[in-house]
Amino acid sequence: MAMSKQDTDVIRALQALEDGSSSVRLRAALAVGTTPDPRFVDKLIERCAIEPEFYVRDMLTWALTRHPASKTVPELLQQLRSERAQARSQALHTLSKIGDPQAWPAITRELLSDADGEVARAAWRAAVVLVPKGEEAELAAVLSTQLGRGEREMQLSLSRALIALGEVIVPTLQAAMKDADPRVRAHAIATERLLRDPEAGYEFAIEEAKRVVALGDTRTEE
Structure with a gap:
């Protein structure tokens, strides 16, 4: 039995998806x-x-x-x-x-x-x-375990994901600001700064956060 035009088109499309x-x-x-x-x-x-x-x-x-x-x-x-x-x-x-x-x-x-x-x-x-409504804080806690991971692009991706969850991330970030790892502390501070001031830019926020960590003061502004 001859194939319909639709069947022929499907076969051609499937083959084209594998073209060199x-x-x-x-x-x-x-x-x-x-x-x-x-x-x-x-x-x-x-x-x-x-x-x-x-x-x-x-x-x-x-x-x-x-x-x-x-x-x-x-x-x-x-x-x-x-x-x-x-x-x-x-x-x-x-x-x-x-x-x-x-x-x-x-x-x-x-x-x-x-x-x-x-x-x-x-x-x-x-x-x-x-994430279902009401489970944002739990997700933020899991995501916070990745703070300090990787280089700029990866850290920025995590900051954006956390910020998308909104104010619910603040307690989690504040806890991370006391982490023993300075990279985690700096990343948490930078993320909190971006949450407060999205126009600041990640480069500015992370450099400021690094200075704060170097000075040993991880308090955030009220």
């Missing part, structure tokens, strides 16, 4: 998102895990958000257990864009402290989007 040219893969992801079909979901998720180009991965994520959450979310949750770091980070990124509450229980402490920096950052962003 990134521009072809980008156009294919755009086409798949423009005309969603459940048959695309598995391939989109598979490509997210291995796609080398950032802008193509971003289009793959967009294409997944165009499909029903009932189809995408369960499969994305499976990816969170993958041994491949990119599979975990892209699944988290996509779940944050979909925003389906059923994904929240899968954002575990292990993911929030993942050894891979990109996975951890994606988990932080997903967590602040998905």
Whole structure:
């Protein structure tokens, strides 16, 4: 029996998602998102895990958000257990864009402290989007265990995630300001300053925080 035009188009799109040219893969992801079909979901998720180009991965994520959450979310949750770091980070990124509450229980402490920096950052962003009302303080406590981790970009990502939770983070930050590790203290102080003055900029806040830590005074302004 001859295939319908729709079936032929699906097969061509699936093949194009694996093309050697990134521009072809980008156009294919755009086409798949423009005309969603459940048959695309598995391939989109598979490509997210291995796609080398950032802008193509971003289009793959967009294409997944165009499909029903009932189809995408369960499969994305499976990816969170993958041994491949990119599979975990892209699944988290996509779940944050979909925003389906059923994904929240899968954002575990292990993911929030993942050894891979990109996975951890994606988990932080997903967590602040998905956290149920009333559980923000508990999330802030878990996120605070990552204070002082990594270099500027990673620390800024964590500060942004914490700040997105609002005033509930203040007690947690104040506790971290007394931590034995000066990097943790400085990061906590910088995050609190940014919460109070978002226009200050992270560079200014962290340099000021380092001076405060060097002087041995971690009191915050009332």
